[in-house]
Amino acid sequence: MKREHQETIGGAGSSNGNKAESSSSSMATGKGKIWVEDDQDAGGMDELLAVLGYKIKSSEMADVAQKLEQLEMVLGSEDGFSHLASDTVHYNPSDLSGWVQNMLSEFNNLPSTDLDSSILLSNNQDSQSSTITSLDFSINSQSKVFVDNSEYDLRAIPGVAAYPQQEFDKSNDRKRMKLTPVGSNNAPALAVNNSLQSSNPSCSPSSSPQAIMAVSGTLSEPTRPVVLIDSQETGVHLVHTLLACAEAIQQENLKFADALFKLIGPLALSQAGAMRKVATYFAEALARRIYKIFPQDYCLDSSYSDTLEMHFYETCPYIKFAHFTANQAILEAFANASRVHVIDFGLKQGMQWPALMQALALRPGGPPAFRLTGIGPPQPDNTDALQQVGWKLAQLAQTIGVKFEFRGFVANSLADLEAEILDLRPPEVEAVAVNSVFELHRLLDRPGNIDKVLGSIKAMRPKIVTIVEQEANHNGPVFLDRFNEALHYYSSLFDSLEGSGLTPPSQDLVMSELYLGRQICNVVACEGADRVERHETLAQWRTRFDSAGFDPVHLGSNAFKQASMLLALFAGGDGYRVEENNGCLMLGWHTRPLIATSAWRPAAGDSQL
C-alpha cells in the first residue's frame, strides 16, 4: 500500500518518468531508454529521489523494475497500443510501484467491456495479472475533471518549494488539467479507461480517496471522472528538475544528469505556453551538453540568424527600443555637426539607420553629410551583404535628401579592427559615433579582446559611444549560476513574446522563439570560443567602461519619452517597462529588466591619441 497522491496518466508516450536501478527494465515507448544501473549508494539515491519528489525507496527499485519488464512485455504484445495514445488515463509516476500496477491492471482490464469496476480487479487475462491481486483497489475514485485554461503562471520559476506532487498531461490536445488530491484517505486510485465508463456518478468527491485520476479528451459525457491538476506545482517541479539536471552536469555526474533529463520532457509537455517552450529549449541545450553534441554553426550562417533576428525585430520591441534610444543619443551628440560619421559594429540589415537619417534630414538646420561604416561577419557564400545594405541605405538617403557615404568592413571579430583602417577624419571636421547593439559581449571569451576593442574605440575619438546589451549575467564562471540566470532571463523574454498578442502559430512568433532558442543553446551548451552569448549586466559594463577611461553620457528625457511611446504601441504594452538607471535606459518585462542602453564618451582627461 503506497502513497497518497496517485494520479493516472496515459502511458503511451509518457513513460519517461521511471527511475529504476536495475538495468534490465525498459519501456517500449517512443522515448524509451534503458536505465543504466547507478552505482550510487542507496542512501544517497533515496535522498535525491525524495528531493525530486519521488516517493519510492531505492530498495523497491528492483521490484518496480521487474514490473516494468512485465509491463513492457504487455505493451509490446498489445497491438492495441495505439489506443493508449488516445486514452486519457493519467498516472502519477511519483509513485512508481502504484503506477506500474495501474498500468498493468489497465492492460488487464482493456478487453473487458464490463462497466463494473469490481470485475476489473478479477479480470486476469495475462500471467502478469498476478501482480494485480496484491493491490487492493477501492472503486470509488471519482472526482471532477477541470479543464483549466488559465494563463500559465510563470511565477513558478522563482518559486523554491519543491512539491512532491506531480502530474502528467498525456493528452495530445493542448488542454491542461487541474489536478489536486481530494479526500484524505490512503486508498489508491483505480485506473479507469475512457471506454470503460465505469465512473460512478453518484459518488461524491468528498468520499473519493486521495488517489485521483485525470481524464482528458472530450468531456462531453457527464459521467466521466474528473480531476484537478495544479499546473503551478508542475511548473515548480519542472524548474526544480531543470536546475537539478544542471547541477548534476556541473558535478560531472552525467549519468544522473541523463536520468534527470528524461524526466524533463514529460514535465515540460504538461505545461503550456511560454513555460513549455522555455523548458524545451533548455532541455535541448542540456541534452547537448550531456551527450556532447555541441552545435557548431552558431556563428557561421549569418543570413539565417539575420532572418531570425528580423522576425524578432518585428514581433517585440527590444531591438526597436535599442535602435530608438541609441539613435536619440547619437542625434543629440550630433547636434551641431555638419559632417557626421557613424561606425556600426554590427550592421546586419541596417534597420537602425533609416530612423536616424530621417531625424537628421528633418533637423532644423538641415541635414549634415552622413557617413556610415558598417562592420559585419564574413559571409559563407561570399556575397557582399554589407554592400547591399549600404546600397539600400544610399537609396533611402537620396530619397530624403541626405548626403550619404557608405563603407563596409568584413571582420571575423571586432578585435581585428584597427582605428586606422577606418579612414577617420579629424574630430573638428567630422563628429564620430560608435554604435554597438548586442555585439560587445561576444568579445568576452578571451580577456584581452574587449580591452583591445575599447582601446580602438578611444582611438577613433568618438563624440559618443552607444552600447546596447542584454541585462543579464550569462558569463559567470560557474555553469549552474549561468544556467539559473539564463532560465530566469529567457523565461521573461518568452513570457513577453506570449503577451505580444500574436495568435500562434504565427511565423513571426515561431522565428522569434527560434532566435531566442539559439541563444539559449549557446549559453547553456557551448563553451570556450563557441560560446559567444556572454551577456553581462549593465553594472559590469559600467565598470569596464569606467576603468577603460570613458565617461557616461546621460540619455535624456527625450529618449525616455520616445521609448515609452514606442512601447505603448505594442500589444503587450502594459507589460513592458522603461526604467532609467543613472542615465541609462532599461527595457524590461514587468519587474525584470531585459536590455539596457548606455552612452559613453572618452574621458575628458584623456590626451589626444
Next chain:
Amino acid sequence: MEGNVKEKRPKFCVNDHVDILMEILKRLDGRSLCVSACVCRLWCTIARNDSLWEHLCFRHASPPPSSGVRPVIVALGGYKRLYMVCVRPVLSRLGRLRIAGDSDRARKVWTRDGVQLSLSLFCVDYYERLGRLGGGGDASGGSSLMFLCKPVNV
C-alpha cells in the same frame, strides 16, 4: 409646396465648387475621408489629394511640424500612406491609453515626440519596402510596422 421649391431652386451643387469641397473634406476624420472617396469619381480624385491627408495627419500636432517635413514625407510615400500606416494606428493606440477626462472625443494632441516617432516608423517602413522591391524579400515578408496592425490587447 412643390411648385414653390421648383421656382426657387438655387441649383447649388457642391461638386461645382471644388475648393469648398476641399475645405469640407479637410475637416473630416480619417474614416469619413475614406468613405467620402467612395461617393463619386470627383470626390475620389479629391480625396486622393495629399494635402487633405497632410491636414489630417498633423491637425492635432502641437507644435505642428515644420514645412521641411513635407518633401521628406512625400518622398517616402506621401501623407496618405503616412496616415494609413503610421499615424492612425499610433494615434488610436496612444489615444486609448490616455484616459484623460476630456479626450473622449479625441482631441488627441500630438507632441513633437509622437510626430517624430511616427515619422521614424514611416521611414523604417519605406526602407523595408526598398528591401522587398530589391528582390530580397518574400511575398509574405513581414513589415516592421505589422505590430501596429495587430489588435491591441488593452
